Each structure stands twice: as structure tokens, then as C-alpha cells.
Amino acid sequence: MSGLPRTFHGASGASGPLLFLRNTHRTALGEWVTVQTPGESPRRGQVIDAGDAVTVVQVLEETIGLAPATSDITLSGEVAQVTVGRELLGRAFNGVGAPRDGLPPPVGEALRPIWGAPMNPARRLKPEDFIETGISAIDGMNTLVRGQKLPVFSGPGLPALELAAQIVEGARAPHGEPFAAIFCAIGITARETRTFLDRLERSGAMERSVLFLNETRDPSVERILAPRVALAEAEFLAFEAGLHVLVVMADLSNYCETLREIATAREEIPGRRGYPGYMYTDLATLLERAGMLQGRPGSVTQIPILTMPDDDITHPIPDLTGYITEGQIVLSRELHRKGVTPPIDVLPSLSRLMNAGIGQGRTVREHREWADQLYASYTQGREARLMAAIVGESGLGEADRRALTFADRFEREFVNQGGTRRTIEETVARGWQLIESMPRDDLLRIRDATWDARQAAPRPAGVTP
Amino acid sequence: MTAPVLTRVTGALAEAQPLREASLYEVVRVGHRGLLGEVIRVRDDVATLQVYEETTGLEVGEPVERSGRALTLPLGPGLLGSILDGVGRPLERLAELTGDFVQPGARAPTLDPAARWEFRPRRQSGDEVQEGDVLGTVMERGALEHRILVPPGMSGRIAQLDAGQFTVTDAIGRLVDGTPLHLAHDWPVRRPRPVGARLPDDRPLVTGQRVFDLLFPAAEGGTVAVPGGFGTGKTIIEQSLAKYAEADIVVYVGCGERGNEMSEVLREFPRLTDARTGHSIMDRTVMVVNTSNMPVAAREASVYVGITIAEYYRDMGYRVALLADSLSRWAEALREIAARLAEMPGEEGYPTYLSNRLGQFYERAGRVTAIGGPAREGSLTVIAAISPPGGDLSEPVTQATLRVAGALWALDASLANQRQFPAVDWETSYSLYADQVAPWFVQATSPDWPDLRRTVLELLQRGQELRDIAGLVGPEALQDTDRLVLESARIFRELILGQSAYDPNDASSPLGKTHELVALAVTLHRRALGALQRGLPFERLNLGPIRRSLAALRGAPASEQGERAAAARTLIEGLGAEALS
Structure with a gap:
């Protein structure tokens, strides 16, 4: 990639979140783009199809008011990057990493591409350190270990966020090592965000947390970026600052809806229930960013939350997620109705890494x-x-x-x-x-x-x- | 003529122009960083490329360089114990080059060019050799005699062949016509290696898992499909087979799966000892790994890289098992590429050539005589996990597989939820090899093996029917003999077919132990039935202690097995006696 910005006047068309450019020579896949429509604030986007004849840019912010013919489009010559660092702890940002707390943008310690590279499987460290969450149905029956990705499969109206907050609040590292929490809201309501943050504040966990919030009212396309921005920060805190990072992402279902929306705008051939055929791979680029590395002290542990439409565990969203994650914690409407809190049904729940984290010297021998x-x-x-x-x-x-x-x-x-x-x-x-x-x-x-x-x-x- | 350059980049695909002379499946180097790619379509002077590495940052106008050959893999000593990515690059070496995260454009040869191997010739100058002939041997990892073969397509008279220390790139000799001979040769991964005759599927691949060895045996050289929804234990089964199956070589292809699972394998395998050879399990294993977040085109290639390595060891005369987890991810990679090519989709968006490609892949399995001399028999068994969406076996990948696979081990989510592992649904599963391999099992265990197998299957079936009835009328309303069937079916399910991968004493069940457990459980059923027929009520059978004695036998270390079996036998023989007296 050239590294040099070029500006063009006027795009040939726009549709939903997509912007089409003609005759922009030498565009690169993944290149970061700024779109300036006169009288509007600048919008950010990314090249998703680089071509000699036509280049397609996915605009990552609300496109209402975007005028293709009169806009100036600047191709940055670089891939999307975000500021990361320990300085972000205790602060709140939006889905693209801009401050939401009224404070100035952080200087940070480094700039990192938000589309992180995959860990080399041969360099991974086997996850086997028990995390005590304080919840019997998890610690005893579906044990969580560091570096694991263990989602909560919830249904509409079930207390998944409460459970996630309880885990963040209660989680104890085996030897009291330093740890941090990252909360990434993906298209959830302001009320849901409040529920989670109130508990976090009360427990005093706020100063060691970073929040990336994309709520229902925020631009939907930013939902694609929010978890990646959060994970870029998580990877930095874990693998460079040596912290044990717990990442809570809610709600993956909203992420998948946006993925489908964009695929439809691109007129792609749909897979099951209209979701794109590459949704498995796409979700994996988020969820596989959990883990530990040989010779580095920190870890990234993920607790994504998703809502099963109509409590259906075979719906493509929970189904594909379950094939990627190392187990799942399934909430039950029946137990919830009976007043069981947390309403975890242990039978369909599973922790694939449990066996590595239990036994003598970790939990109990038997x-x-x-x-x-x-x-x-x-x-x-x-x-x-x-x-x-x-x-x-x-x-x-x-x-x-x-x-x-x-x-x-x-x-x-x-x-x-x-x-x-x-x-x-x-x-x-x-x-x-x-x-x-x-x-x-x-x-x-x-x-x-x-x-x-x-x-x-x-x-x-x-x-x- | 102008040099070809990129004219479009989207996802894993790129277009380059002018590239009229390119051949299909020719390897190309893409862009300034030289990313590995393959030509998959040529239309006029535009070639469409699938790129095996991350394409982000590739720019229109960057150069494309032809290689003139298809995707090949060097085959030679040094493959065992290695961990390769989807296109055959060693991941450890890549980490040295690019760090803990995989970056595109790194080049690393599959075989370590610096390693030296002690070559012992078996032929000498003046000998006439044909393709497939064994030229000599080297010891690989101190565990396996690696036979150096005359590459397919080559023959002639040996002019020179030296003993000594060689690297894989050194010439170990030459033919009279000047052709140099090496320890390694290249092979295009998409082309099956030639074999002599196909042999019948009459030998089992003993897995150490009771439910498979007893009920649904795999044949050496056979093909087995293992479909199951998430959490049904596909990966645990594949890993158990990699550890305990009685194969000489295991090739494990992690295709679009989890990185943490690979780290588990990498940590665990070197520490485990193969009970039959005394060597580490890693010494017989080759891993091909493309995790779910690695580039999708390399996922498509990974299964071919894996099976080519497997064929190579088969040609030396070894029993090879290829374990693929999971072929659905491979099929999805095909689908993703086909969709980007805007091909007309078939069922559920998969390309119309899905079932043919799957069939061609499975047909590379088989028990065969190798070409060349001395005469050798080798086998390549394929056991492939499938991840059907929602656990629904009617989906295209499972169905296309079932048209060619010889055995089906169907995994069931409700059994997995009950923690019945391996969660094999015995009503759906089958093995077409069962009759052919039965004589072998009789020889290896006892003449009653086929009878035990039939009895267990019948009782499981009858037990299932009775469970459905009991669900309506309650177990108390059943006749005593039917309640016994229910109880026996439960014992088979929990204590015989159920096997804990986490219990070191039970993770692998040798055939002798399997036979003992099954024979005892069947005897238990028959004696209890006799007691009921003599008028003893079901409640007074007092099966509790017997169940516990079988559980103790199941979990006993090998040294205590005789004692535990004797204890169980005594209890079973005394069944009902005291109550009657």
C-alpha cells in the first residue's frame, strides 16, 4: 500500500452503506477512506472491493445525507487503525473509538490495525488457568479458563447482561494477577447498557475497564467495527501490557444482523436465512482473537452474549457461534420462570476447556x-x-x-x-x-x-x- | 508484452491482466510481497486468482508473477512431527519469520533444508529401477523407517547411489540418463498418487473406542463420516483416534477449527506414548492446521495437502489414518469462493460440483498394493468430521458424503447434553464394513464377538422402544422382563458404549477389555432373565452392586483388570441365587 493519501471529487453512486467510485487507480483492499459531503461532518469508510474500473467503499457511519456526486473522497493509503494503550482504562468510547465521555481523545501508546492478524496456532499457549467466577453452575459444571471464548446464549428477556456483569464483578484470577475488563456494546439499548454499567460502577470495577459503546440508536454499520476496535485494545493490554483481559461483547446477534444488511446491499448470494455464506469465517475473525501466547504474560478471555431468536439454538447465529467458541452457557426460560438465578441450564451448556482447568492444584482433585x-x-x-x-x-x-x-x-x-x-x-x-x-x-x-x-x-x- | 498486474482485489479473490497463457490451478505470486495464489479461472486475458494469504493491503496495479506449475508439496523425510499451514508451510518457521501473529508473504520450505539424514541404500549402481521402487531408507525421528521411493513417472538404470548424510536438496545419486536422485520429491497436491491394486476392506482400523470397534467398525482403507452439531464431541473423537487408533501414521487436518484446540494437541501429543511402539504420539503425527480465522482459500487447499502426505506414507507400505476436522469448513470455503466468482449456486448456496469434489477426495482412501518393489501393502483410512448446520443431517455436505462413505458415526446433541460420550446415535449410525471385518475380530478376540455385537444392538433397539412406552405408561407398569431390558440397555449405554476421554484408564479400550466388558454385561442380562423366568421379582434382582462392579472394571488400570473382572464375574454368577434359596 502506498501510504499516500489521494483525493477524488465525486463518486459514481451510493446504495445503503456502499459508495461506488470509478477510475480510481491503485486503490488497495482494506484502505481507509474519508468521505466529505459539503455541509456534513466527514464520514469514514473502507475499501471492500478494489478495482481498476470500479472500487467499492463501505461507509462505516450513517449515510443519510451523503451526496455521492458532490463529495470529496480521500483514500488514505493506510488500513484502518485505532489508538490503544493503558491510558484508555476507565474511559468510554463509541464504536469507532472516539471518546464518549467528553474528555479529549487519548494519545495512547500505539496505533494498531483494527483488523487484527490471526495468532499463529503454533505460538498459542494451551489455556488451563482456572478463573473463579463465583457462580456454581459455571465454576463447578462448565469451568471457565483464561484465554477461552465462552458465550452466553440467551433469549429475549433473559438476564444475560446481569450474568455477564456478575462474572466481571466476581471473577478472581488464581494468583491475584492484574486484570482488566472491556465491555463492547453492539447495538443494545441504552437501558441494557445502563443495567450493565450500574453493576460495574457499584462493584468499583470501572477504573480497570474500557467501554466501547455502540447502542441501538448509533449507526448500525459501526457495529462491524466496534468489536474489532475493542479487541485491538484487548490484545494490546494482554500481550503488550501483560494484563489478563476479560472482554464482554453484547449482543452478537445485532452484529450478525448488520453483516446481513451489508451483504444484501452488496447483492451477494445469501446463505441460510439470508445470512452471508462467510458469516462463520467473519465471526471467527472476532472470536478467535481470544487466547494466550507463549512467552507473553497476559490473556484475552471473551464472554460474548447473543440472543437466540425465538430461543432457537439451531438458528444460524447461535449455531455458527457454537461451532467457533469453546462451549456455551445456555440460559433457560423455564428456570427463569421458576425464579432460579442465574437461570443457567447446565445440560446444553458446555465448556470445552474445562478439563484443562480443573483437578488437583487448580480446583479440587475429584x-x-x-x-x-x-x-x-x-x-x-x-x-x-x-x-x-x-x-x-x-x-x-x-x-x-x-x-x-x-x-x-x-x-x-x-x-x-x-x-x-x-x-x-x-x-x-x-x-x-x-x-x-x-x-x-x-x-x-x-x-x-x-x-x-x-x-x-x-x-x-x-x-x- | 506487458507484465501482468492486479486489476481487482476483493476478499480472497483477485484478478490480473494480461494473463492469457496461465493454466488452471497454476501457482502465482501476487503483489510486491509475493503472496501465494492459484489461478482458478481464465477469461480472455483476465485471470481470476484465489489468494492463500490475507489480501488486505493488496493494491490494484501490483505485479503478479507466474510459477509455471501447480500447487506442489515436497515429500520426504522431516514431515513427521511437523505442523504445517494449509499450503504446507511449517508454522514454527513462520513464527520465527513473522512473529506470534501470521503475516502474509512469508516463505518457508515444508522440509527443513538444513536437516541431515543418514541414507542407507538398498539398491546399487547398475540396478534397473521403476517408479515406486524403494531406493533405500532413512530413520525418521528415531521411530519410523522412512522409505525413499523412486518418484512416480521416473525409471531407469542407476549410475550412482551413495550412502551417507544428506539434506533433502542434496543428490544421493543419479540415473544413467543423468537424472539426479533425491531424498524428497515434489507432488501436485490435487492429483492422487498412483497405486497398484486395490485390496478388500477386510481389516479393521482398531480405534480403542468400544462403540466403534464393537458396533460400527472402521475398515483399514475405509472412509468414515462423523457428522454432529456443535458440542457433540467430534473433535474429542478425532483427537482420541489420533492418539489411540492402531495406525502407523496419523495425518491430522484441522480445517477451519479452533486455535486453542490445536494448542492442546501440540502440548499433549508429545507427552503421550504410543503403547505399541513406545515412541511419542507426535513421532507418528503430521498436523495440517488452518484455523477458522486464517485465510479461507488456504482452507480449501489444506485437505489436499493432508491427503497427499497421507498417500506418500501409504506408498511406503504403512497404515495411515487421515483425520479431518471438519470437511464442512472445506465445503464452505468452496462455497465462499464460488459465490465471489458469481457462479450459479446449487443446494444451500454450495457449488454444483460439491459432491463430485467430495467424492474424488474420499476415493483417495483405500487399502492398496503400492507400485514398485519390493511388494508392499499400505492403507489410507479417512475419518472426516462434518459440522451440519443445526445438527441437521439432511444438509448437502452430509448427504454428499454419505453417498461415498463406508461408515457413518452420527453424533447426537441430546446424548451429548446427557453427557453420554461418545455421543453416537446407534439408531442412525452404520458401518458397511461390519460383516467384512467380523472374521478378523473373531480371530483377534473370541468366536462369540459377532453374537455379542448382535445382542447388544438388539437390546439397545428394544430398550429404545421400551423407553418410549415407559414414557407413556410409567416403568412400573411394564412387565419384569421388559424392565430388565430397559436396565440392560442402560448398562450397555452408560458402561459399555460410554467411554471417558478424560479417564486415563478408559480413554482407550484394548479389544480384550472391550470383549470382557461386553461379554460380562451380556451374561448379566441372560442370567437375570433366567432368574426372572424362575419367578424372582425384578425388585429383588439387586443389580446395584453389579453395576458398580462393571463401572469399577471400566475405570480400572490395566494391572487391576483381571481382579476387577473376576469380582464382577463372581457377582454376576451369583445373581438371584441367594434370593431363590
């Missing part, structure tokens, strides 16, 4: 079998509940009746914890209480050695240092 047993008994109880709905509880066998009681208690006593924070020891002890309410013969996942050691140990046990 974590795997303990969790397997809770899963097995809860599954049996849920099946029994379905059966009982038809044949009545009296039609169940004895073992099924026990399992049914277990499932009820599991939801009420283990998953349901309200706003309190539980240490991993408290979580494990609670789980054992439930397990030990069952006869030994029902507990196939617990090894004899574990069981015997536990029976021999004085209470409270289940915890190894």
Missing part, C-alpha cells in the same frame, strides 16, 4: 467425577420429570423418584444462588451434599477411592488444598 456424577443424576432427574408429567410421580420407579427429587434440589440449591458469590470450595461442598443424598449404588461416576476417602474425612470435606 472435580471431574464429581461433575460427571452431578450431570448423570440431574439428567436422570430431568428425564424422570418428563415421565412424571405424563404418568404422575407414583408411576415412577424408586430410582427415578429419587432422581426427580435430586433434580429439584439441584436447581433450587445448587444453580440458584441469586447475587451471592460462592468460592469453588463452597460450590464443591454444595454438590457433595446433593450427591450424598443418594444411595451409593446410584453413584456410578464416583470412584470407590474417592468415596471412601470422603466418608473417612471429617466434615466439611470435598476440598483438597
Whole structure:
């Protein structure tokens, strides 16, 4: 790329977020563009199709009032970059990185391309450091580790942002290392933003947070940029400033809607439900920016939030996300209605990296079998509940009746914890209480050695240092 | 004549002009940084290129340089243990060149040009050699005899062949006509390597996973499709196979998957020992990695790079398993490129040639005799994960695969939600190899193997039907014999077919252990049935302790297996006796 700016007068056409230029020789793919319509503030854009004959620019701000024929279009000769640095901590920006808090723009420590390059897989460090979130259904059953991307699959009206705030508030690094939080709002309402920020403020986590806010009323095309701007900052804080960074992005569904909107404007052949065929790859360029690198101290952990349209987990947005992320935390409307907080359904939830983060020296030695047993008994109880709905509880066998009681208690006593924070020891002890309410013969996942050691140990046990 | 330059850049595609003489699939160097690309369409003097590296920053007017040849891969010693990107560049070397993040334009040879190999000739000057003949050997990673073959298409009389230390670029000798001989040769990845005769699929690829070895066996040289929604455990299955399948060489293609999973493999494999050879698992593994955020065109190429390496080791006479995770991402890369070319789409936007390309890929599998001498048999088994949208198997990639695959291991989200792993849906899954490989299993285990297999399948089927009925009338309303079937099906499901990849004692189940567990569980069912028929009520069978003894056997270390099995057998033989007396 030349690095030299060139200015042209007049574009040949505009459609939605797209601007078409003719005979602009030597444009480069990804080149950053400024569009100046007389009497309007300048707009930023990016070359998405560089051609000898026609060049297509995607304008990244609201295009109402943009007049193609009378505008001056400046091609910058550079790719899109953003200011990053520790100085951004404690501040709020919009989706393209301009201050929203009335303070002057930060000087920063570096300029970084927002379209970050992929990590070399051979240089990645295996994520295996347990993050204690204080939430039993996560720490015990779907353990989060540093460098993981673990989304929350929510439904309309379910408290996903509350859960995310609870995680940010409660998250403890294993050895008290320095950490930071980044919140990226993608097309969520001002009320939702408020919900999240209020909790963050109350917990005093604000000074170690950076906010990038693109709300519903902000230009929709900026939704494509906001998470990338946030991740450029996250990568800097993690891999150059050595912080452990937790990134919360809400709501990926709004991001995907914008992606579809742009694809339609480009008259592309649509894939499933009108979403572009490259949505998997595109989402991966966001989500794969989580991880750790060999020889660098920090980490990027992502908790993206998405809303499943009509609670449908097979909808392309959750479906493609689930294929990229390392598991998912699924919220349940049924549990929410029952008043279980947080309403996490552990059965469809999963943490693929859990096994690396648990066991002796990380959580507790028997974590795997303990969790397997809770899963097995809860599954049996849920099946029994379905059966009982038809044949009545009296039609169940004895073992099924026990399992049914277990499932009820599991939801009420283990998953349901309200706003309190539980240490991993408290979580494990609670789980054992439930397990030990069952006869030994029902507990196939617990090894004899574990069981015997536990029976021999004085209470409270289940915890190894 | 003017030199060709870029006239358009969009996504992974670029156009260059004038490039009338270019041939299809010819490799080109794109732009000042020399990005790797391939010609995929020529129209008049405009050529369309797919670019294997990130195209951001490519400018209209930058030069394009032809290479005159197709995408090739050097095949020779040094492949084992390496981690290559989708076009065959070693990722470690790329990291040295461009840092922790992948940057376009770096050049790194697939085989380390500095490594020296001790070559031991098996032929000598004056010998007449044909394509595929073994010229000699080198030891690769101290673990494998790497046979140096006369490249396909070459033959003649040896004028000179030297023993000694060579790099992959040194000549180790020459033919009488002057053709130099090397430890490595290039091969175009999209072209299958020639083989002799195809052999029948009558030997299993033993996987160490009970549900596959017992119910849905894979054949050596066969093809297996593993479709499953997200979270159903495709990756864990592929990784378990990479660790424990009884193959000499494993080629693992991570196609459009997660970077963190690759780091897990990279950390874990070197520490694991292959029980049969005593060497590290990494010593038999080649990894081809294109994570989901790496350039999409290289994803398309990665499966061909992987299978070409697999064919190369097969030609030496080895049993090779190619594990691809996941072919859906490969198909999506095809779709993405086709869409940018504005091709008329077929089903769900996939190009109309999807099923033909898939078929051609799978047909590179097989158990064969290699060309050349001495006579060798080799096999290439393909086990490919598929990621169907929404877990729906009616989608085009799964359906196109099922037309050619010999076995289907269908994974089911509801089983995965119940933490039943491997989450194999035994009603949908099948293996067309089961009858052909049965004699081998009988030989390796016991004559009752086919009978046990049939019994387990029948009881699982009957158990499923009874579960549906019990869901309506309640289990208490069933007859005692039916309640026993329900219970036995549950034992098979949880204790026999279920296998924990995280339990070091159970992650791999040798055939002997598999047979023992299944035989005990089937005996349990039969004895319990006998007791019921003699009038004992179901409640008094007291199956709890027996279930626990089987669970203990399943999770016991190899050294305690005999003891645990004996304990379970004693309990099973005593079943119902005390109650009757």
C-alpha cells in the first residue's frame, strides 16, 4: 500500500452503506477512506472491493445525507487503525473509538490495525488457568479458563447482561494477577447498557475497564467495527501490557444482523436465512482473537452474549457461534420462570476447556467425577420429570423418584444462588451434599477411592488444598 | 508484452491482466510481497486468482508473477512431527519469520533444508529401477523407517547411489540418463498418487473406542463420516483416534477449527506414548492446521495437502489414518469462493460440483498394493468430521458424503447434553464394513464377538422402544422382563458404549477389555432373565452392586483388570441365587 493519501471529487453512486467510485487507480483492499459531503461532518469508510474500473467503499457511519456526486473522497493509503494503550482504562468510547465521555481523545501508546492478524496456532499457549467466577453452575459444571471464548446464549428477556456483569464483578484470577475488563456494546439499548454499567460502577470495577459503546440508536454499520476496535485494545493490554483481559461483547446477534444488511446491499448470494455464506469465517475473525501466547504474560478471555431468536439454538447465529467458541452457557426460560438465578441450564451448556482447568492444584482433585456424577443424576432427574408429567410421580420407579427429587434440589440449591458469590470450595461442598443424598449404588461416576476417602474425612470435606 | 498486474482485489479473490497463457490451478505470486495464489479461472486475458494469504493491503496495479506449475508439496523425510499451514508451510518457521501473529508473504520450505539424514541404500549402481521402487531408507525421528521411493513417472538404470548424510536438496545419486536422485520429491497436491491394486476392506482400523470397534467398525482403507452439531464431541473423537487408533501414521487436518484446540494437541501429543511402539504420539503425527480465522482459500487447499502426505506414507507400505476436522469448513470455503466468482449456486448456496469434489477426495482412501518393489501393502483410512448446520443431517455436505462413505458415526446433541460420550446415535449410525471385518475380530478376540455385537444392538433397539412406552405408561407398569431390558440397555449405554476421554484408564479400550466388558454385561442380562423366568421379582434382582462392579472394571488400570473382572464375574454368577434359596 502506498501510504499516500489521494483525493477524488465525486463518486459514481451510493446504495445503503456502499459508495461506488470509478477510475480510481491503485486503490488497495482494506484502505481507509474519508468521505466529505459539503455541509456534513466527514464520514469514514473502507475499501471492500478494489478495482481498476470500479472500487467499492463501505461507509462505516450513517449515510443519510451523503451526496455521492458532490463529495470529496480521500483514500488514505493506510488500513484502518485505532489508538490503544493503558491510558484508555476507565474511559468510554463509541464504536469507532472516539471518546464518549467528553474528555479529549487519548494519545495512547500505539496505533494498531483494527483488523487484527490471526495468532499463529503454533505460538498459542494451551489455556488451563482456572478463573473463579463465583457462580456454581459455571465454576463447578462448565469451568471457565483464561484465554477461552465462552458465550452466553440467551433469549429475549433473559438476564444475560446481569450474568455477564456478575462474572466481571466476581471473577478472581488464581494468583491475584492484574486484570482488566472491556465491555463492547453492539447495538443494545441504552437501558441494557445502563443495567450493565450500574453493576460495574457499584462493584468499583470501572477504573480497570474500557467501554466501547455502540447502542441501538448509533449507526448500525459501526457495529462491524466496534468489536474489532475493542479487541485491538484487548490484545494490546494482554500481550503488550501483560494484563489478563476479560472482554464482554453484547449482543452478537445485532452484529450478525448488520453483516446481513451489508451483504444484501452488496447483492451477494445469501446463505441460510439470508445470512452471508462467510458469516462463520467473519465471526471467527472476532472470536478467535481470544487466547494466550507463549512467552507473553497476559490473556484475552471473551464472554460474548447473543440472543437466540425465538430461543432457537439451531438458528444460524447461535449455531455458527457454537461451532467457533469453546462451549456455551445456555440460559433457560423455564428456570427463569421458576425464579432460579442465574437461570443457567447446565445440560446444553458446555465448556470445552474445562478439563484443562480443573483437578488437583487448580480446583479440587475429584472435580471431574464429581461433575460427571452431578450431570448423570440431574439428567436422570430431568428425564424422570418428563415421565412424571405424563404418568404422575407414583408411576415412577424408586430410582427415578429419587432422581426427580435430586433434580429439584439441584436447581433450587445448587444453580440458584441469586447475587451471592460462592468460592469453588463452597460450590464443591454444595454438590457433595446433593450427591450424598443418594444411595451409593446410584453413584456410578464416583470412584470407590474417592468415596471412601470422603466418608473417612471429617466434615466439611470435598476440598483438597 | 506487458507484465501482468492486479486489476481487482476483493476478499480472497483477485484478478490480473494480461494473463492469457496461465493454466488452471497454476501457482502465482501476487503483489510486491509475493503472496501465494492459484489461478482458478481464465477469461480472455483476465485471470481470476484465489489468494492463500490475507489480501488486505493488496493494491490494484501490483505485479503478479507466474510459477509455471501447480500447487506442489515436497515429500520426504522431516514431515513427521511437523505442523504445517494449509499450503504446507511449517508454522514454527513462520513464527520465527513473522512473529506470534501470521503475516502474509512469508516463505518457508515444508522440509527443513538444513536437516541431515543418514541414507542407507538398498539398491546399487547398475540396478534397473521403476517408479515406486524403494531406493533405500532413512530413520525418521528415531521411530519410523522412512522409505525413499523412486518418484512416480521416473525409471531407469542407476549410475550412482551413495550412502551417507544428506539434506533433502542434496543428490544421493543419479540415473544413467543423468537424472539426479533425491531424498524428497515434489507432488501436485490435487492429483492422487498412483497405486497398484486395490485390496478388500477386510481389516479393521482398531480405534480403542468400544462403540466403534464393537458396533460400527472402521475398515483399514475405509472412509468414515462423523457428522454432529456443535458440542457433540467430534473433535474429542478425532483427537482420541489420533492418539489411540492402531495406525502407523496419523495425518491430522484441522480445517477451519479452533486455535486453542490445536494448542492442546501440540502440548499433549508429545507427552503421550504410543503403547505399541513406545515412541511419542507426535513421532507418528503430521498436523495440517488452518484455523477458522486464517485465510479461507488456504482452507480449501489444506485437505489436499493432508491427503497427499497421507498417500506418500501409504506408498511406503504403512497404515495411515487421515483425520479431518471438519470437511464442512472445506465445503464452505468452496462455497465462499464460488459465490465471489458469481457462479450459479446449487443446494444451500454450495457449488454444483460439491459432491463430485467430495467424492474424488474420499476415493483417495483405500487399502492398496503400492507400485514398485519390493511388494508392499499400505492403507489410507479417512475419518472426516462434518459440522451440519443445526445438527441437521439432511444438509448437502452430509448427504454428499454419505453417498461415498463406508461408515457413518452420527453424533447426537441430546446424548451429548446427557453427557453420554461418545455421543453416537446407534439408531442412525452404520458401518458397511461390519460383516467384512467380523472374521478378523473373531480371530483377534473370541468366536462369540459377532453374537455379542448382535445382542447388544438388539437390546439397545428394544430398550429404545421400551423407553418410549415407559414414557407413556410409567416403568412400573411394564412387565419384569421388559424392565430388565430397559436396565440392560442402560448398562450397555452408560458402561459399555460410554467411554471417558478424560479417564486415563478408559480413554482407550484394548479389544480384550472391550470383549470382557461386553461379554460380562451380556451374561448379566441372560442370567437375570433366567432368574426372572424362575419367578424372582425384578425388585429383588439387586443389580446395584453389579453395576458398580462393571463401572469399577471400566475405570480400572490395566494391572487391576483381571481382579476387577473376576469380582464382577463372581457377582454376576451369583445373581438371584441367594434370593431363590
